[in-house]
Amino acid sequence: MTHPIAVYIHGTDPISQAGVASQLRGRPELHVLGDAGIDDAEVAVVVSDAMNDDVRRSVAALRRGNRPRIVLVAGVIDEAAVVAAAEIGIVGLLRRHDTTAEALVRCIRKVAAGEGDVPPDLLGRVMDQLGRLQRQVLSPRGMVFAGLSPREADVLRLVADGYDTAEIAKTLCYSERTVKNVLHQVTNRLQLRNRSHAVAYALREGLI
Numbered sequence: 001m002t003h004p005i006a007v008y009i010h011g012t013d014p015i016s017q018a019g020v021a022s023q024l025r026g027r028p029e030l031h032v033l034g035d036a037g038i039d040d041a042e043v044a045v046v047v048s049d050a051m052n053d054d055v056r057r058s059v060a061a062l063r064r065g066n067r068p069r070i071v072l073v074a075g076v077i078d079e080a081a082v083v084a085a086a087e088i089g090i091v092g093l094l095r096r097h098d099t100t101a102e103a104l105v106r107c108i109r110k111v112a113a114g115e116g117d118v119p120p121d122l123l124g125r126v127m128d129q130l131g132r133l134q135r136q137v138l139s140p141r142g143m144v145f146a147g148l149s150p151r152e153a154d155v156l157r158l159v160a161d162g163y164d165t166a167e168i169a170k171t172l173c174y175s176e177r178t179v180k181n182v183l184h185q186v187t188n189r190l191q192l193r194n195r196s197h198a199v200a201y202a203l204r205e206g207l208i
Helices: 014-024 035-040 053-062 079-087 101-112 120-141 150-160 165-172 176-189 195-204
Strands: 005-011 030-033 043-050 069-076 090-095
Touching: 005 014, 005 035, 005 053, 005 101, 014 030, 014 043, 014 101, 030 035, 043 053, 043 101, 053 069, 069 079, 069 101, 079 090, 079 120, 090 101, 150 165, 150 176, 150 195, 165 176, 176 195
Parallel strands: 005 030, 005 043, 043 069, 069 090
Antiparallel strands: none
């Protein structure tokens, strides 16, 4: 039998927090933590009226590295809220009027397992928006959502293989100045220290 998922509940108002906590206490698959146990939380459920600055502050205060994984229960969730939530690391979204105890437990279990959960009616619309953004804005500029352009990925793959600047330039038919500029742009944009840090980041994120 797997261990109960450690869950912390945070409401932007105390009534919402108490209501959600009361729905989840006693569920054998969950262990609802008090304030003293927040550092042990695997999943944090944030309850709010909307995706707003209060939620952003709450998520920033709750997250320590990659834990806990965040679920947002909000009265209003639209396409803009999905994008804004993703930007700050929220991986589960539920509309308050759809949030039964069973639905919330299912969402928490998915999020704890490393999956995401978004209202199905929004997923297609968000994907369509992202596709248009890629085609109309990013692709013409040689950029991708992954954070690396094809040229940047090619250069970093060769750095990872031990090629120096001159060898990369020769292999890709670039000037050495272009190779240096590509590496400079990547490290500056992603706030990385040097080319080794850039390669480590790209490998860790699955970009190359």
